[in-house]
Amino acid sequence: MTMLSGSDLAARMADLARTASAARSAADILDSVTAAAVELIPGVDTAGILLIRGSGHESVADTTEIPRQLDALQMTLNEGPCMQAALADTEIVTDDFRSETRWARYSPAVVDIGVLSGLSFKMFTGERTAGALNLFGFRPRTWNDNDIAIGGVLAAHATAAILAYQQGEQLRAALLTRDQIAQAKGIVMERYNVDDIRAFEMLRQLSQETNTKLFEVARKVIDTR
The missing domain is CATH 1.10.10.10 (Winged helix-like DNA-binding domain superfamily/Winged helix DNA-binding domain)
Known part of the structure; x- marks a missing residue:
């Protein structure tokens, strides 16, 4: 993946904003956000969004099948970074799931699937819905401040776009x-x-x-x- 310069990043974010404003549905907006995360953040190989409503959940805008698989795993085990970001913390950073101790059952299961690192960002999606933008890498990654900042901006962008879409609906x-x-x-x-x-x-x-x-x-x- 080519590292983007500051001007390239600004241009890409502007493109994303235009895409969201022209999108016909919430699904289009979320698809553009997860695709941008894979494109803009080095080390991110797949991305998705977890929405939690009551006792159920929905996986949307997955760039591959893996985020959907990990969401289901977390809901079954009742632990994991995506759930934690959606329901409690603003952001969750995992450099290497092989040495991660916060989720005793989830972490080894993720390693078996082939995911070794991840970032999760809380999305404020509505009164009855919690959400998180979730980014995963197939290799260990020491996520830097720039990676986390871009992820946070994308999560905020997705939240604003979804809320605007809901208000329009x-x-x-x-x-x-x-x-x-x-x-x-x-x-x-x-x-x-x-x-x-x-x-x-x-x-x-x-x-x-x-x-x-x-x-x-x-x-x-x-x-x-």
């Missing part, structure tokens, strides 16, 4: 809900010859009586007319 959902309620209200006004306020009250009353969310009542009205 929430806005689109809110606008769709508003439009559905307005359409349902119009149907009620026409069918029962009532005004705007009375139509909305009828929908709201039906929502309360059936313990159904208002937008679901509106959608049912639209579907059945």
